[in-house]
Amino acid sequence: MRIRITKSSILFIISIAFILLLLIYIGIYEIFQTLISADPMYIILAVILQIIVSLMLAMRWRYITKILGYKVSIKNLLLLVLMGQFINNITPSMKGGGEAFRAYYLSKLEKIPKGLTFSTVVVERVLDTGIFLFFTLFVIGYFVIKGFKYLEYLILAWVFLFLLTAITIYLIINKKLLIKIVTKASRFICKYCSYNYDEEKILKSIDEFYNSMKFLKNRKASEVFVAVFLSIGWYALDILKVWLLFLSLSYIVSIVSVATVYLITLLSGVLSITPSGFGTADTIMILSFSAFRISPSVAAAVTLLDRFVSYIIPTIFGYISMLIIKKELEK
Template sequence: MLRRTILLFLMGMALIFVILYLVDPMRVWDEMQNLSVKFLMIILSIQILIMLLSAIKWRVILMNSSVSIKDIIPATLVGYLVNNITPIGLAGGEPVRAYILSRACGIRLSRAASSVIVDLFLEIFPIFALILISITLIILGGEAESIAIILGLVGFGLFILSAGIITLTTDKNLILIITKKLLNLLERIPLMRSYSKKKMMDADGVSVRFESAMREYMGNVRVLVLGTFVSIIGWVLKFLRIYLIFIAIGYRISITSLIIVETLVLALSFIPILPGALGTWEGSSIALFMLFGVDSVIATTVTIIDRFFFYVFPSILGIIASLYCGVNLSKIIK
């Protein structure tokens, strides 16, 4: 897995270098000089707040558990890192952060894993809303219908996913199947191999505890409302971050174009091709911004700066957090 990850990572970096070469890296660098320290600090603060909100949302889900936010934050950061280095549709870090929290707080892994699934569920509503808004804007603005079709397919996929998560609170057979699939997935990660083999012998018991935790979380209206609210704030801040980057380099982009492009790029990033969608995110983002009339140099500059803040910066913090948690990364991606 390590060799494959490194190879895919290098492929992603190669794509980025090709994009920069085609656009003209010196012109991109010149545009980057327009980013003042003031805007830099504001954008950095927004990204830090986004990451804190992600941890707070997880804490909301676990409000009835004896879990400290000081344990949730490093687990969240390691999750960011693993998402960025594994080609699993930006969700590779979820089992890892569940394991770290379970180990740090002494709660059952089945409970931690179910909280992670609910965490993902709370992200679905804002994304689904963004897709509906984007499709509406495309239709009203007379934009390419193919974009609306792609977004519609992604929205349908999210609907199926959310229905599946809700079903996990009622269908015991499905829960057992998912539990075994999850344990098989964990067995592929060296860090959790021995644990998953041990728990596979008690798959029925694990599935019962998993079902109980899912019912508790999904049946708690306060968790669902507060969690979704925090998630929405996080998404607003993500759009604000990239909008401010455009402003910082002196370009005024329409909110409509920004929403459509970022929503479609997000949808494409769930396709598990390259680690952290490296290369594919940059390429699709730049191409779509150009489709909406943004100059190629401006589009590339904004995309590279934005990726630094939500890819490179969280990854650095994730490495620090993994050292703090005593997590050997080689045992995750080996």
């Protein structure tokens, strides 16, 4: 058996080593004692919330595709959402290439034009990022007043994410520039990956993408509100999930503090080069909880539990979902 050591694998190993050093510094015994005192009932509830979050993401995706005139299987969408989470979890930063894979395989499974499927995931990303930037702006303002050791890092991550979103929106508006970028990138990929370059097919997909974006743009405000509501809803449940992990340790903490640290952690993962923000996000999470005068051992225990609920379980489910999707396509 030949073992291929990829860049992501090396970064993952380094991240694990970094987390272990951090845990040793805090105190492995104290963290272990805190973990074994956890109430499994709250952890099970957190896992259920994680599943509900995935289901809400699938429902939102189905709603957006329904606006475009396509009735899509909720089972396929849930499998694709889980597969996307798996890909995001094994790629650098906390949001990787899962969206592109979701769009591609949705087109294959449901026989929907690729341009339309890609437009749906772009709408999802813009919604999520817009809401996230709005709320994190208040968090950064709070830490500007109160002070935070890694404030410059957070501001840099916020600016980077804002610029990335602005560029994405600009490309959506500027069709000629998008065509130029996509065709050049496609030629490069086809040249080095032995794919056939089909410019007519690419241009057709771009036209489909723009037509669907125009269609979504002209929808009623009430239809857009449903998608926004579902976007805010999954963020709220994700925050509630972390709060439940504190309750599992019989530790009472403000939901506002949890929400603040949650947003900071996601923001810190934007600039991370490690898979799913491993190491970087965990350190920021522990330090941020400590800034709210939460015991380091409790903060570390909650961070580990959150990794189990939000990373390990979705990664396992996502991998299984990917195998099911590939099996479906083989049929």
